[in-house]
Amino acid sequence: MTWHVLGAGSLGSLWATRLARAGLPVRLILRNSARLAAYHQAGGLTLVEPQQTSLYPLSAESLDAHTPIQRLLVACKAYDAEEAVARLAPRLNPGAELILLQNGLGSQDAVAARVPRARCILASSTEGAFRNEDFSVTFAGQGSTWLGDPLPASPPLWLEQLTAAGIPHQWTDEINTKLWRKLALNCAINPLTVLHNCRNGGLSQQADEVAALCMELGELLRSCGHNSAANELHAEVRRVIEATAANYSSMYQDVAAGRRTEISYLLDYACNAAFRQQQPVPHLQALQQRLRTHLSARGLPTT
Ligand code: NAP
Numbered sequence: 001m002t003w004h005v006l007g008a009g010s011l012g013s014l015w016a017t018r019l020a021r022a023g024l025p026v027r028l029i030l031r032n033s034a035r036l037a038a039y040h041q042a043g044g045l046t047l048v049e050p051q052q053t054s055l056y057p058l059s060a061e062s063l064d065a066h067t068p069i070q071r072l073l074v075a076c077k078a079y080d081a082e083e084a085v086a087r088l089a090p091r092l093n094p095g096a097e098l099i100l101l102q103n104g105l106g107s108q109d110a111v112a113a114r115v116p117r118a119r120c121i122l123a124s125s126t127e128g129a130f131r132n133e134d135f136s137v138t139f140a141g142q143g144s145t146w147l148g149d150p151l152p153a154s155p156p157l158w159l160e161q162l163t164a165a166g167i168p169h170q171w172t173d174e175i176n177t178k179l180w181r182k183l184a185l186n187c188a189i190n191p192l193t194v195l196h197n198c199r200n201g202g203l204s205q206q207a208d209e210v211a212a213l214c215m216e217l218g219e220l221l222r223s224c225g226h227n228s229a230a231n232e233l234h235a236e237v238r239r240v241i242e243a244t245a246a247n248y249s250s251m252y253q254d255v256a257a258g259r260r261t262e263i264s265y266l267l268d269y270a271c272n273a274a275f276r277q278q279q280p281v282p283h284l285q286a287l288q289q290r291l292r293t294h295l296s297a298r299g300l301p302t303t
Pocket of ligand 1: 008010012029031032075080083084101102103126128129131
């Protein structure tokens with residue numbers, strides 16, 4: 001069974017190369033024929049790891065190819081996922097499976113609505129990778145990936161393939177709670193690193209702001225029915241700030257590189273959920289407003 005990988009960026013390449021290294025059939029799906037030509041020019045995907053750098057000449061096609069798809073790893077940014085999957089919908093076999101790697105919340109429902117007959121498995125990953133240049137990715141941070149089906153269902157058999165490929169993962173029956181917890185951590189840390197122009201560790205100087213956000217996020221998680229995601233949230237945020245003190249958050253890196261952020265699927269999603277729950281979240285809303293102002297002053301999209 002071929003692993004089709006939509007999006008040969010950081011995370012998509014990290015998964016594709018490890019699956020291929022384990023001898024599993026992998027096929028990349030790139031956005032158009034120009035990107036496909038650039039990929040062939042590069043000769044494959046390069047994975048840079050601490051001990052080795054290897055080139056993987058994986059097969060690839062563009063979005064408008066016609067081969068049927070049974071298993072699709074969706075590795076675009078959250079804001080690209082729905083449209084890209086909609087383009088592939090006619091190629092999905094009955095009973096096809098999608099694995100959605102997007103951070104935050106909101107894109108998963110949008111994707112699932114476009115492919116009502118497919119099974120969508122959601123992922124929340126703490127692995128880290130970044131692109132050095134096109135089709136070359138550095139594996140920057142060990143981590144693990146939670147996988148789960150928001151509908152009651154048993155784990156897929158291909159989890160064994162992830163094990164064979166050395167992709168650390170765990171199955172959970174509470175994937176939405178895991179995604180909410182990560183969203184809350186991201187909301188408490190990432191926007192502040194952008195606004196204060198600092199590494200994660202710099203937020204130890206902003207303890208009151210962090211505490212106020214954690215308080216609102218914890219209440220929001222509880223009111224949305226994710227009590228376990230609210231447990232010890234503030235303590236974990238402080239731990240993450242300390243443990244990743246030298247790192248720049250993904251949102252910081254996006255803004256610094258002039259790239260669009262995933263704000264719609266993080267802070268905006270939290271604020272919209274609070275609105276629906278009629279829960280006041282003045283600190284989150286103020287943060288959202290400040291971040292939008294900051295992004296628009298730099299000519300970046302505010303959604
Ligand atoms: P990325 O490096 O920007 O890669 C996204 C890829 O998607 C790009 O290669 C892009 O193509 C491709 N793409 C976009 N639209 C497409 C389309 N219509 N058809 C085909 N390909 C398309 O992003 P990333 O860092 O891997 O992040 C992906 C998701 O994983 C995000 O939601 C992110 O938050 C999450 N995540 C990332 C990490 C990490 O360490 N990187 C960790 C945890 C979670 P082009 O190359 O042509 O632009």
